Amino acid sequence: MDEQTIFNKMLEILRLYTKDPNLLNKATKDTHILNDLKVNSARLVDVIIKCEDTFGITVEDDEADKIGTIGDAVAIIKTKLG
Amino acid sequence: MGVVAPNAHGINNFEEALREGRSGIRFIPELKELNFACLIGGVPQDFENVRKTYFDDETLMSMNDNIGYAAVSAVDAWRDAGFSVPDPHDDYVDWDTGVIVGSGIGGMDTITNILVPMVTQGKVRRMGSRIVEQVMNSATSASIAGLLALGNQATSNSSACSTGNEAIIDAMWRIRMGLAKRMLAGGSEGPSPFIWAGFDAMRVICRKFNEQPEAASRPMSATASGFVPGSGAAVLVLEDLESALERGAKIYAEILGGAVNCGGHRMGGSITAPNPEGVKRCIRAAVSDAGIAPAEIDAINGHLTATFADPYEVKNWATALECSPKDFPYINSTKSLVGHCLGATGAIESVAVVLQLYKKFLHPSINCEDLHPEIAEFENKVPHKCLDYPELRTIAKAGFGFGDVNSCLIFKTWNNNQRSY
Numbered sequence: 326m327d328e329q330t331i332f333n334k335m336l337e338i339l340r341l342y343t344k345d346p347n348l349l350n351k352a353t354k355d356t357h358i359l360n361d362l363k364v365n366s367a368r369l370v371d372v373i374i375k376c377e378d379t380f381g382i383t384v385e386d387d388e389a390d391k392i393g394t395i396g397d398a399v400a401i402i403k404t405k406l407g
Numbered sequence: 408m409g410v411v412a413p414n415a416h417g418i419n420n421f422e423e424a425l426r427e428g429r430s431g432i433r434f435i436p437e438l439k440e441l442n443f444a445c446l447i448g449g450v451p452q453d454f455e456n457v458r459k460t461y462f463d464d465e466t467l468m469s470m471n472d473n474i475g476y477a478a479v480s481a482v483d484a485w486r487d488a489g490f491s492v493p494d495p496h497d498d499y500v501d502w503d504t505g506v507i508v509g510s511g512i513g514g515m516d517t518i519t520n521i522l523v524p525m526v527t528q529g530k531v532r533r534m535g536s537r538i539v540e541q542v543m544n545s546a547t548s549a550s551i552a553g554l555l556a557l558g559n560q561a562t563s564n565s566s567a568c569s570t571g572n573e574a575i576i577d578a579m580w581r582i583r584m585g586l587a588k589r590m591l592a593g594g595s596e597g598p599s600p601f602i603w604a605g606f607d608a609m610r611v612i613c614r615k616f617n618e619q620p621e622a623a624s625r626p627m628s629a630t631a632s633g634f635v636p637g638s639g640a641a642v643l644v645l646e647d648l649e650s651a652l653e654r655g656a657k658i659y660a661e662i663l664g665g666a667v668n669c670g671g672h673r674m675g676g677s678i679t680a681p682n683p684e685g686v687k688r689c690i691r692a693a694v695s696d697a698g699i700a701p702a703e704i705d706a707i708n709g710h711l712t713a714t715f716a717d718p719y720e721v722k723n724w725a726t727a728l729e730c731s732p733k734d735f736p737y738i739n740s741t742k743s744l745v746g747h748c749l750g751a752t753g754a755i756e757s758v759a760v761v762l763q764l765y766k767k768f769l770h771p772s773i774n775c776e777d778l779h780p781e782i783a784e785f786e787n788k789v790p791h792k793c794l795d796y797p798e799l800r801t802i803a804k805a806g807f808g809f810g811d812v813n814s815c816l817i818f819k820t821w822n823n824n825q826r827s828y
Binding site for chain 1: 536
């Protein structure tokens with residue numbers, strides 16, 4: 326799966342958790358999930374679970390801890406998908 | 408005020424349902440599949456669609472039925488009180504307003520549908536972040552405080568079937584003490600079979616009217632055969648009179664006073680039955696707190712659940728108010744229309760009381776044309792049809808719950824000319 330496809334799928338996942346979906350219109354790989362998209366920090370575990378289901382992968386806790394931006398998530402997912 | 412009841416959502420619809428004597432009791436197929444003896448219940452209708460018109464998908468994911476009913480009721484009450492729902496991105500906090508909304512049992516659907524299955528299957532890691540906020544005892548008040556940006560006390564009380572009344576009384580005291588200008592107060596309860604199962608097992612809920620759901624809730628009837636389980640929520644906005652007058656708020660009624668107590672599980676009382684002395688003391692304490700004479704009470708909205716206890720309750724009222732059947736106030740049971748909504752019942756019925764005071768009527772107490780013989784002398788005091796009552800001024804509302812707990816509120820019609828301070 327190419328990076329752009331993963332990125333687009335990530336936006337769809339994040340759409341479920343941001344309080345303001347309009348913020349996704351200008352999102353880039355550098356967009357911070359908590360600070361820029363105003364996702365409640367408690368919901369990050371839900372985002373991870375959704376990613377696991379969507380991409381058929383497992384994200385370990387220490388890997389999840391390193392995700393700050395959408396690009397961070399895309400990179401981890403791309404590595405796991407091979 | 409806001410109400411999500413089995414027979415109506417919203418105060419206008421609820422008033423109409425009360426006047427018509429419309430029952431919200433329906434056959435519940437799931438109860439039949441689960442081998443319940445009672446196959447009927449009161450569940451707010453079409454609520455899944457209703458709540459989608461109030462909240463976005465992200466918010467709804469954190470709302471089980473208990474929270475959903477409470478949140479919709481709170482938003483309706485807030486708007487009805489003349490306020491608007493704040494923007495979630497706005498940092499304004501209303502430090503003068505708090506919330507006390509409780510439940511009898513609470514977020515059982517989250518526990519049974521998600522928590523227990525996932526934990527027992529070893530899937531804790533995949534449960535997600537929304538369990539605690541939906542099963543904590545303060546789930547309803549926490550949700551409402553966030554939706555409305557409330558900065559005063561936010562808590563959830565619990566006293567079984569007395570919960571809704573108790574919340575209103577606690578909120579009244581917080582305002583009386585000058586600790587809040589206004590409080591949202593009420594109760595909520597979801598419709599889970601896992602809440603109702605324990606009552607079914609105790610044989611205290613109705614099992615003889617499964618073929619006639621609308622005739623099943625029969626408070627004060629000779630053929631009453633147990634309460635009909637119900638669900639829903641209601642929230643009232645209580646406000647300091649000065650503050651309400653200052654901002655020109657619509658005032659539905661005045662809370663003159665209230666009282667709560669416990670019978671101590673003695674003198675005939677137990678975990679499941681009221682000590683009659685406790686009931687009478689509670690009623691008298693509420694009347695005393697209200698500063699009125701018992702004879703000033705025009706009507707009673709009883710606890711009256713459709714169990715063996717109804718005749719005792721009527722007699723306890725007569726003793727407490729020191730009146731004979733002849734000079735006894737009118738008495739009706741909102742549960743005849745909506746069933747027994749447990750932790751929500753006091754709040755839903757208090758909304759019914761206030762609407763009756765505001766619009767000067769008494770709703771019919773249905774399904775008791777065959778009044779229980781022990782209270783035959785009170786026949787003329789039970790409205791079987793909607794009663795227009797222009798002189799109606801004061802209604803006493805009581806609630807009694809497991810744990811031998813009691814609550815009583817005294818509501819009075821508000822007249823804009825009665826006070827000028």
